[in-house]
Amino acid sequence: MRPAPAAIGDSVAAIDTPALVVDLDAFERNLQTMADFARAHGVKLRPHAKMHKCAAIALRQMALGAVGVCVQKTGEAEALAAAGVSDIFVSNEVIAPAKLARLAALARRVRLAITVDSALGIDRLARAVKNAGSTVDVFIEIDVGQGRCGVSPEQAAALARQVHAHVLPPGPAGAGLHLTGLQAYHGSAQHYRSAAERAAAVEQAVAIVSAARAAISAAGIDAPLLVTGAGSGTFMLEAGSGVYGELQPGSYAFLDADYARNTPHPDAPSFEHALFVKAQVMSASATHVVVDAGHKSHAVESGLPTVWQREGLQVVGANDEHCMLKPRVEVAALPALGDTLWLVPGHCDPTVNLHDHLIAVRGGLECGAVEAVWTVDARGRLD
Numbered sequence: 001m002r003p004a005p006a007a008i009g010d011s012v013a014a015i016d017t018p019a020l021v022v023d024l025d026a027f028e029r030n031l032q033t034m035a036d037f038a039r040a041h042g043v044k045l046r047p048h049a050k051m052h053k054c055a056a057i058a059l060r061q062m063a064l065g066a067v068g069v070c071v072q073k074t075g076e077a078e079a080l081a082a083a084g085v086s087d088i089f090v091s092n093e094v095i096a097p098a099k100l101a102r103l104a105a106l107a108r109r110v111r112l113a114i115t116v117d118s119a120l121g122i123d124r125l126a127r128a129v130k131n132a133g134s135t136v137d138v139f140i141e142i143d144v145g146q147g148r149c150g151v152s153p154e155q156a157a158a159l160a161r162q163v164h165a166h167v168l169p170p171g172p173a174g175a176g177l178h179l180t181g182l183q184a185y186h187g188s189a190q191h192y193r194s195a196a197e198r199a200a201a202v203e204q205a206v207a208i209v210s211a212a213r214a215a216i217s218a219a220g221i222d223a224p225l226l227v228t229g230a231g232s233g234t235f236m237l238e239a240g241s242g243v244y245g246e247l248q249p250g251s252y253a254f255l256d257a258d259y260a261r262n263t264p265h266p267d268a269p270s271f272e273h274a275l276f277v278k279a280q281v282m283s284a285s286a287t288h289v290v291v292d293a294g295h296k297s298h299a300v301e302s303g304l305p306t307v308w309q310r311e312g313l314q315v316v317g318a319n320d321e322h323c324m325l326k327p328r329v330e331v332a333a334l335p336a337l338g339d340t341l342w343l344v345p346g347h348c349d350p351t352v353n354l355h356d357h358l359i360a361v362r363g364g365l366e367c368g369a370v371e372a373v374w375t376v377d378a379r380g381r382l383d
């Protein structure tokens, strides 16, 4: 682990570069806005923690009313549980028996839920849970239009019957599966640029998940099913659907440069950039400058970073340890050697995964101070 690039009480100027910095004032407004939105719409909020991988942030989200968090990986669930997160939904399929054994063991200590989309997955999960003597909530994933994981409404009915067969009578052992709901997340729709395209995708998702509910009920299973899904690009649509009961947005807490390129939905609350890579100009010429933060400091697969409050400056390239910046127009002044630039990462999730620490700053990026240093607890937990 790298030594933290700053300590509590340091001025912003003293934070070593490159560093991943959270603007606490903007971040807290983002958390509050989403918590208020969910409450006002009568839906549960279960933010996706694959984005921040940080127990301190998960606990803040839960303190504001979130019912728990989502993760994608077994290792993420273990890391966050070890750091005190008590309610975790693995919103992804897990098929390896060794991983299912770890999750079933974890379910003895925290409330745990998981996604399934196959008969084999349910069989293996049921075996793991019985061996561990624990209980796991099960969500059947429906492919609501992304064409990645998940099943059709008809296949969902068969899987629901299979999960139901593993519901054991309550007793001292009490182990078993509990058919809890349907996972209905449309990942690609989050980044459709126009509000109309996102609305059309969610309308289709609502129709598919409604058909799945109808098919399951026609198969004689009348368990109340919680429909969960949505991300930072579409949550306002699922919340207003009357079908979704839980929202899973992640990126809203930090708002990366790629999300800022979405045309906002007219009724959506707005969010602010709260995650920055602090970088320093280490080389300067008449035509461009170079900073000390390349794509080992911030992910570029969703686009190069933008430069905070320097509209005239454009990142034109990124290498491992360098970013090159040029003026957008000839006349714009270039920063000087040693100057600080604040990069807004293209994609927050993989950017956080590159860092051991988040430096949380109070009072703004110009003259604030470090209020907290958070560990990225689930960094690298791809297992």
Ligand SMILES: *Cc1c(COP(=O)(O)O)cnc(C)c1O
Pocket (backbone or CB within 6 Å): 048, 050, 051, 070, 072, 091, 185, 187, 190, 229, 230, 231, 232, 233, 248, 249, 250, 251, 252
């Ligand atoms: C990533 C993810 C989310 C959150 O998406 P954002 O775009 O970060 O808001 C929600 N649900 C699932 C299943 C995800 O994989």
